[in-house]
Amino acid sequence: xxxxxxxxxxxxxxxxxxxxxxxxxxxxxxxxxxxxxxxxxxxxxxxxxxxxxxxxxxxxxxxxxxxxxxxxxxxxxxxxxxxxxxxxxxxxxxxxxxxxxxxxxxxxxxxxxxxxxxxxxxxxxxxxxxxxxxxxxxxxxxxxxxxxxxxxxxxxxxxxxxxxxxxxxxxxxxxxxxxxxxxxxxxxxxxxxxxxxxxxxxxxxxxxxxxxxxxxxxxxxxxxxxxxxxxxxxxxxxxxxxxxxxxxxxxxxxxxxxxxxxxxxxxxxxxxxxxxxxxxxxxxxxxxxxxxxxxxxxxxxxxxxxxxx
Amino acid sequence: xxxxxxxxxxxxxxxxxxxxxxxxxxxxxxxxxxxxxxxxxxxxxxxxxxxxxxxxxxxxxxxxxxxxxxxxxxxxxxxxxxxxxxxxxxxxxxxxxxxxxxxxxxxxxxxxxxxxxxxxxxxxxxxxxxxxxxxxxxxxxxxxxxxxxxxxxxxxxxxxxxxxxxxxxxxxxxxxxxxxxxxxxxxxxxxxxxxxxxxxxxxxxxxxxxxxxxxxxxxxxxxxxxxxxxxxxxxxxxxxxxxxxxxxxxxxxxxxxxxxxxxxxxxxxxxxxxxxxxxxxxxxxxxxxxxxxxxxxxxxxxxxxxxxxxxxxxxxxxxxxxxxxxxxxxxxxxxxxxxxxxxxxxxxxxxxxxxxxxxxxxxxxxxxxxxxxxxxxxxxxxxxxxxxxxxxxxxxxxxxxxxxxxxxxxxxxxxxxxxxxxxxxxxxxxxxxxxxxxxxxxxxxxxxxxxxxxxxxxxxxxxxxxxxxxxxxxxxxxxxxxxxxxxxxxxxxxxxxxxxxxxxxxxxxxxxxxxxxxxxxxxxxxxxxxxxxxxxxxxxxxxxxxxxxxxxxxxxxxxxxxxxxxxxxxxxxxxxxxxxxxxxxxxxxxxxxxxxxxxxxxxxxxxxxxxxxxxxxxxxxxxxxxxxxxxxxxxxxxxxxxxxxxxxxxxxxxxxxxxxxxxxxxxxxxxxxx
Numbered sequence: 001x002x003x004x005x006x007x008x009x010x011x012x013x014x015x016x017x018x019x020x021x022x023x024x025x026x027x028x029x030x031x032x033x034x035x036x037x038x039x040x041x042x043x044x045x046x047x048x049x050x051x052x053x054x055x056x057x058x059x060x061x062x063x064x065x066x067x068x069x070x071x072x073x074x075x076x077x078x079x080x081x082x083x084x085x086x087x088x089x090x091x092x093x094x095x096x097x098x099x100x101x102x103x104x105x106x107x108x109x110x111x112x113x114x115x116x117x118x119x120x121x122x123x124x125x126x127x128x129x130x131x132x133x134x135x136x137x138x139x140x141x142x143x144x145x146x147x148x149x150x151x152x153x154x155x156x157x158x159x160x161x162x163x164x165x166x167x168x169x170x171x172x173x174x175x176x177x178x179x180x181x182x183x184x185x186x187x188x189x190x191x192x193x194x195x196x197x198x199x200x201x202x203x204x205x206x207x208x209x210x211x212x213x214x215x216x217x218x219x220x221x222x223x224x225x226x227x228x229x230x231x232x233x234x235x236x237x238x239x240x241x242x243x244x245x246x247x248x249x250x251x252x253x254x255x256x257x258x259x260x261x262x263x264x265x266x267x268x269x270x271x272x273x274x275x276x277x278x279x280x281x282x283x284x285x286x287x288x289x290x291x292x293x294x295x296x297x298x299x300x301x302x303x304x305x306x307x308x309x
Numbered sequence: 310x311x312x313x314x315x316x317x318x319x320x321x322x323x324x325x326x327x328x329x330x331x332x333x334x335x336x337x338x339x340x341x342x343x344x345x346x347x348x349x350x351x352x353x354x355x356x357x358x359x360x361x362x363x364x365x366x367x368x369x370x371x372x373x374x375x376x377x378x379x380x381x382x383x384x385x386x387x388x389x390x391x392x393x394x395x396x397x398x399x400x401x402x403x404x405x406x407x408x409x410x411x412x413x414x415x416x417x418x419x420x421x422x423x424x425x426x427x428x429x430x431x432x433x434x435x436x437x438x439x440x441x442x443x444x445x446x447x448x449x450x451x452x453x454x455x456x457x458x459x460x461x462x463x464x465x466x467x468x469x470x471x472x473x474x475x476x477x478x479x480x481x482x483x484x485x486x487x488x489x490x491x492x493x494x495x496x497x498x499x500x501x502x503x504x505x506x507x508x509x510x511x512x513x514x515x516x517x518x519x520x521x522x523x524x525x526x527x528x529x530x531x532x533x534x535x536x537x538x539x540x541x542x543x544x545x546x547x548x549x550x551x552x553x554x555x556x557x558x559x560x561x562x563x564x565x566x567x568x569x570x571x572x573x574x575x576x577x578x579x580x581x582x583x584x585x586x587x588x589x590x591x592x593x594x595x596x597x598x599x600x601x602x603x604x605x606x607x608x609x610x611x612x613x614x615x616x617x618x619x620x621x622x623x624x625x626x627x628x629x630x631x632x633x634x635x636x637x638x639x640x641x642x643x644x645x646x647x648x649x650x651x652x653x654x655x656x657x658x659x660x661x662x663x664x665x666x667x668x669x670x671x672x673x674x675x676x677x678x679x680x681x682x683x684x685x686x687x688x689x690x691x692x693x694x695x696x697x698x699x700x701x702x703x704x705x706x707x708x709x710x711x712x713x714x715x716x717x718x719x720x721x722x723x724x725x726x727x728x729x730x731x732x733x734x735x736x737x738x739x740x741x742x743x744x745x746x747x748x749x750x751x752x753x754x755x756x757x758x759x760x761x762x763x764x765x766x767x768x769x770x771x772x773x774x775x776x777x778x779x780x781x782x783x784x785x786x787x788x789x790x791x792x793x794x795x796x797x798x799x800x801x802x803x804x805x806x807x808x809x810x811x812x813x814x815x816x817x818x819x820x821x822x823x824x825x826x827x828x829x830x831x832x833x834x835x836x837x838x839x840x841x842x843x844x845x846x847x848x849x850x851x852x853x854x855x856x857x858x859x860x861x862x863x864x865x866x867x868x869x870x871x872x873x874x875x876x877x878x879x880x881x882x883x884x885x886x887x888x889x890x891x892x893x894x895x896x897x898x899x900x901x902x903x904x905x906x907x908x909x910x911x912x913x914x915x916x917x918x919x920x921x922x923x924x925x926x927x928x929x930x931x932x933x934x935x936x937x938x939x940x941x942x943x944x945x946x947x948x949x950x951x952x953x954x955x956x957x958x959x960x961x962x963x964x965x966x967x968x969x970x971x972x973x974x975x976x977x978x979x980x981x982x983x
Binding site: 022023024026027028030031034035036037040098099102103104105106107108110115117118123124125126128239 | 463814838841848849850851853872875876877878879880881882883884890892893895896897899900901902929930931
């Protein structure tokens with residue numbers, strides 16, 4: 001099958017170019033992994049097969065969430081610099097809400113993060129949520145399957161403060177909640193009962209003096225009160241570059257490759273979202289998601305089979 | 310409340326009740342281009358024609374703190390104003406112009422302290438006493454964050470620079486206005502009169518609160534600082550309302566300075582303001598009509614003696630088409646001279662005192678602005694309103710609403726959405742098409758002059774001056790004197806700003822597009838959304854647009870409105886904001902697999918910036934990605950852009966947002982089918 005925008009190129013060839021971090025190739029593949037139509041599932045199967053045959057290993061997926069203005073973008077920019085300086089590669093998937101009226105969306109932009117434009121080991125892609133709840137777009141997991149095969153680290157950045165916005169934890173190897181000193185966020189999080197979900201906390205903008213101290217104390221108190229065990233708190237200042245290296249080192253120690261283990265749960269979710277409750281019952285009757293994936297030879301083939309069945 | 314009544318101390322007539330003429334306001338023309346030498350010739354010619362003050366336009370690199378040899382500066386050198394790299398350039402710029410007899414206004418903000426330091430250094434080298442210097446540095450950083458975009462550092466550091474210019478000038482340059490609080494750009498960005506007055510006063514209050522809280526000046530000095538605050542105001546086409554707005558401004562300023570700051574001296578409570586009449590309402594269609602618009606807008610700020618401007622600069626009739634030519638500037642200057650010297654305007658006391666209509670209208674604005682001012686102060690003042698995006702969002706919303714009103718015909722713009730048929734204007738004939746062309750060699754001259762200065766200067770003195778600047782930046786000492794020493798040592802604009810960037814960091818402001826919405830023609834919008842849905846069915850996703858402003862020009866209103874309208878139509882929009890290198894926009898476009906890239910350029914650098922964008926896209930293997938360009942783009946350049954591969958050019962005559970979106974969808978559909 002040829003790769004659409006360029007008649008003489010096949011998808012495995014595009015996959016190979018993407019392995020070399022050619023940005024246009026990566027971008028064209030991401031578009032295929034975002035496409036909900038069955039034909040795209042066939043492309044995905046071909047691409048994943050080509051990448052795996054080429055020896056691609058799964059990188060780690062890290063969830064980063066927090067309220068608007070918590071400092072996620074500055075943090076991502078500083079971490080990207082640290083990761084690249086350390087010889088690693090990084091892709092960022094930033095999810096933004098779609099307008100319920102027009103369906104259109106304002107998407108985050110890589111320039112907001114200030115990536116150097118000519119660094120091939122960095123890739124930034126925004127996704128409209130397309131009405132999905134939970135802070136993720138319907139295709140976020142799919143795109144992670146691709147990008148984790150191309151980059152050492154994939155950051156999934158979502159916006160939100162409530163219970164429903166932290167579903168990123170379901171697809172990430174580790175999830176961090178970013179909190180700005182002045183937001184009073186920690187109280188909100190405690191009320192929302194999500195203190196136990198993140199693997200760690202990042203107290204951003206740690207250059208605001210007394211405010212940062214107070215926020216740190218409040219966060220520790222909130223963790224204690226909510227009965228959650230001890231969780232690491234990282235204090236960073238993107239402006240001063242403080243705490244960034246430490247956080248990057250912790251991330252580098254997170255073992256990658258957990259994505260495959262989450263495929264059954266994500267497949268079940270896809271079935272329920274796209275095909276409804278009756279289809280979910282049918283999947284269960286057929287032995288559940290894990291068995292279905294095994295029987296049909298992987299995620300994309302299973303999607304094709306289920307859509308055709 | 311009694312504080313808001315309209316009562317000014319100026320006597321309506323003199324004691325003998327004779328008919329006497331008031332002194333006219335200062336006549337200025339906002340001017341500067343190409344090089345210090347060319348601009349100097351222009352200033353001298355304008356002064357010979359009867360202009361009574363200078364208003365200096367700087368090019369964007371100078372405004373943003375880059376020297377002419379910086380890569381990002383390259384396409385913009387000498388475009389919208391004069392490039393100033395070192396003190397040698399200032400010597401050329403003011404050659405033959407006596408500083409001690411000149412009133413010089415500099416439209417400069419992010420680097421205002423630097424340009425003031427250069428001016429003081431120039432005076433020192435010429436032997437002119439600093440105390441004799443008269444003029445204004447615009448130096449209003451708040452509105453840069455909100456509307457104009459030539460900020461450099463994060464707000465707290467920028468505001469420190471503003472405060473330090475006051476603290477330096479209060480004793481040494483007593484006749485200098487260290488800053489101009491600008492309402493101009495708020496109106497340009499779409500503010501209603503009430504928003505304009507309220508946000509402007511909130512801005513002034515923020516500055517005065519800062520000066521007070523820093524504790525570097527005593528009460529007497531503070532009162533003099535209040536007296537030095539001047540305002541830079543916009544005058545729109547609704548000139549009766551505009552006149553009332555000026556009366557409301559005066560009343561409210563008197564109230565704020567008395568009640569909030571306890572200023573006893575009436576002269577320090579005077580609302581002193583200069584005006585540039587509105588450029589936003591000037592049209593590209595039937596451009597000759599703009600001459601009448603400019604005249605009527607000038608009346609709003611001159612008719613009422615008690616609310617008359619101190620200085621007036623008029624745009625030119627063809628400003629929606631290109632940067633002004635000298636002849637066009639002369640024509641605007643003549644208007645001022647006729648108004649001041651031929652008519653009997655200056656022979657009377659205030660014409661409107663006692664008019665119940667004017668009083669009521671003024672009171673409405675006073676009341677509305679008082680309420681809005683209270684709201685902004687309650688939200689934490691102007692600083693918090695920048696950080697939260699409250700003001701920016703309000704402005705983007707107002708602007709989008711204005712565009713929608715013009716689109717539906719609810720707001721009439723003659724020659725644009727009504728009476729569009731007309732005879733061709735002979736004014737746009739001639740071999741230059743009536744528009745100004747920059748000398749492309751000017752940028753080379755600027756770079757050569759800079760290189761010559763660098764070769765001549767004493768490197769040890771330069772290093773010592775920059776080190777002292779950095780030390781003061783870190784220690785919190787006033788930066789004026791170290792900046793003056795930098796100027797004397799022939800440090801360049803880019804070096805001065807670069808040293809401070811390292812200490813303060815750089816800032817990216819909120820874009821204000823989040824949460825903005827607008828209403829367009831519902832039937833056409835529905836149709837457009839159907840086309841978007843058809844595209845989604847065919848391609849598995851919504852059409853994706855990258856909108857951004859390459860280069861240093863920060864006038865982002867147009868790009869923001871397009872971004873808002875595109876989302877309204879159902880597109881997924883990446884709004885990349887301002888001050889981007891073309892390769893940054895290209896990288897975003899490629900990584901996002903965009904269906905179309907839209908850039909907006911108002912600085913006159915559209916050809917260079919488009920060429921750089923096209924090259925960057927080509928290098929990234931995306932030469933096929935469709936590009937459209939919007940901005941103030943002369944007709945003659947449309948073919949040039951088309952030859953570069955641009956699919957469509959939008960100009961101010963494309964005011965129908967829904968139509969712009971339809972044309973963008975045409976380009977996307979055409980490109981997807983190809």
